[in-house]
Amino acid sequence: MLTLVTLDGAASAFDLLAWSPPGWGATLVAGLWNTILIASGAYALGLAIGVLGAFGKLYGGPVTKDLLGVYTTLVRAVPELVLILILNYAFRGLLNQALAKLGYPPVELSGVAIGIAILGVVQGAYSTEVLRGAILSVPAGQIEAARAMGMSPVLLARRITLPLMMAAAIPGLANLWLTVTKDTALLAVVGFIELTKATSLAAATTKVFFTFYMAGGVLYLILSLGSTLVFGRIERWARKGQRVISRGEN
Amino acid sequence: MGDFLRPLHRRIMLAIALAIVGSCVWLLNWEWLPKYMPVILSGIWITAWMTVVTMVLGMVCAVLLGIAQAAGPVWLAWPAKAYCTVIRGTPLLLQLWLLYFGLGSFFPLFPEIRQSFLWPILRQAWPYAVLALTMSVAGYEGEVMRGAFKGVPHGQLEAAKAMGMPRFTAFRRIWLPQAVHRALPTIGGETVLQMKSTPLIATISIFDIYGVARRITQDTLIVYEPLLMLAVVYMTMAGIIVLFFRWLESRLPTRTA
Numbered sequence: 001m002l003t004l005v006t007l008d009g010a011a012s013a014f015d016l017l018a019w020s021p022p023g024w025g026a027t028l029v030a031g032l033w034n035t036i037l038i039a040s041g042a043y044a045l046g047l048a049i050g051v052l053g054a055f056g057k058l059y060g061g062p063v064t065k066d067l068l069g070v071y072t073t074l075v076r077a078v079p080e081l082v083l084i085l086i087l088n089y090a091f092r093g094l095l096n097q098a099l100a101k102l103g104y105p106p107v108e109l110s111g112v113a114i115g116i117a118i119l120g121v122v123q124g125a126y127s128t129e130v131l132r133g134a135i136l137s138v139p140a141g142q143i144e145a146a147r148a149m150g151m152s153p154v155l156l157a158r159r160i161t162l163p164l165m166m167a168a169a170i171p172g173l174a175n176l177w178l179t180v181t182k183d184t185a186l187l188a189v190v191g192f193i194e195l196t197k198a199t200s201l202a203a204a205t206t207k208v209f210f211t212f213y214m215a216g217g218v219l220y221l222i223l224s225l226g227s228t229l230v231f232g233r234i235e236r237w238a239r240k241g242q243r244v245i246s247r248g249e250n
Numbered sequence: 251m252g253d254f255l256r257p258l259h260r261r262i263m264l265a266i267a268l269a270i271v272g273s274c275v276w277l278l279n280w281e282w283l284p285k286y287m288p289v290i291l292s293g294i295w296i297t298a299w300m301t302v303v304t305m306v307l308g309m310v311c312a313v314l315l316g317i318a319q320a321a322g323p324v325w326l327a328w329p330a331k332a333y334c335t336v337i338r339g340t341p342l343l344l345q346l347w348l349l350y351f352g353l354g355s356f357f358p359l360f361p362e363i364r365q366s367f368l369w370p371i372l373r374q375a376w377p378y379a380v381l382a383l384t385m386s387v388a389g390y391e392g393e394v395m396r397g398a399f400k401g402v403p404h405g406q407l408e409a410a411k412a413m414g415m416p417r418f419t420a421f422r423r424i425w426l427p428q429a430v431h432r433a434l435p436t437i438g439g440e441t442v443l444q445m446k447s448t449p450l451i452a453t454i455s456i457f458d459i460y461g462v463a464r465r466i467t468q469d470t471l472i473v474y475e476p477l478l479m480l481a482v483v484y485m486t487m488a489g490i491i492v493l494f495f496r497w498l499e500s501r502l503p504t505r506t507a
Contacts, residue, residue, distance in 0.1 A: 185341035
């Protein structure tokens, strides 16, 4: 890396990545913070949509099922970048039109809030499918037994279905978290200052492209490797009490 | 189709959907469409070949990465694994910009490169797009192929060995076809994902269908209609990919017990 840096320009990598203003360290870390903030918010929103969507797809009426089918198919067939643009205009436009009708002045939504809303809707479609598959993996007898005991649907979901499906859902949910952290980079195209945008700003200003893109990449890598570790722990926790059937060769 | 439309609510929903499509066609402004048709078609063409070319090139690399991880010696398996981790752990947009802006600012420093016959190609954006997208496919599918190679029953390889097949022939005739067969449904899904990540190349000034739609918005100040066109184009392409892989899978013989 050092050789690339010297080819890039005169300044050394350590000066450029320093924390205080001649260096861009603080900018990059602020970008990383925004990325984590948007990703966590969107992930939580997506999970909420996903839980409702999965139960709706499995136990809802025929109209609910079909509408949810349209939602998941549409969102998964159109590129995230296009969805981000459509939802970006739609959220801002519709909100301000509604406010204007009610006689309020238009508001400027914060980038983080819009980012969370957009990526949450996108994540919701994928979460729905992951959670639907996980719910299907719960043995039917468990659910029937709970119903026979007279549990209400909400209590049944809370005590039986959700805890039992956890183990099957965690790998898919871990993948979705890794996807959403990387999808936040797409918000750079519409101008939100998250890690990729912060990186490209630093690179374009200093003309030291390799150093900054490498540094940005390393930050993303730390985030994803750290998350993988955490999810591994969560999976072990969710699987506790399960019999280990086979130690696969893979 | 008859079964699909039998329930009353489906017919009502279809009527509502048709009404929405109809009102989109009649009420929105589509006057720009004929004028921009040639550019739109060339944009669709770029998106299509980008998807196909990078998918094919990437799969070739992915087979090598997969076999290196599944059966290679440590000094091959470890770098292959590291490569897949790095590609899968960083956003494609960052990789693309690293290659385009990074390499793009790096090459002109060398007079040898600037005077070589490759320079007219290296000055354009598409080689970087192809490189970034191919590297991304290789990283993701390398992981898929690793699992697929390991999933092939060991008895198959032992039988090939017992028949006296040379190692490469066994790989070509037994191991690779069975691994690809196993991975095919995943590869189909990943092809749709690859098609969905092609619009990123518009950020390095390539006029794929996404870039064309953004250009139309800039020229005419029409916002929603080009985006709707984009959604329709991408959904159609996703549908074609899904149908193609369904056809491909139906052509492969499977033994179901």
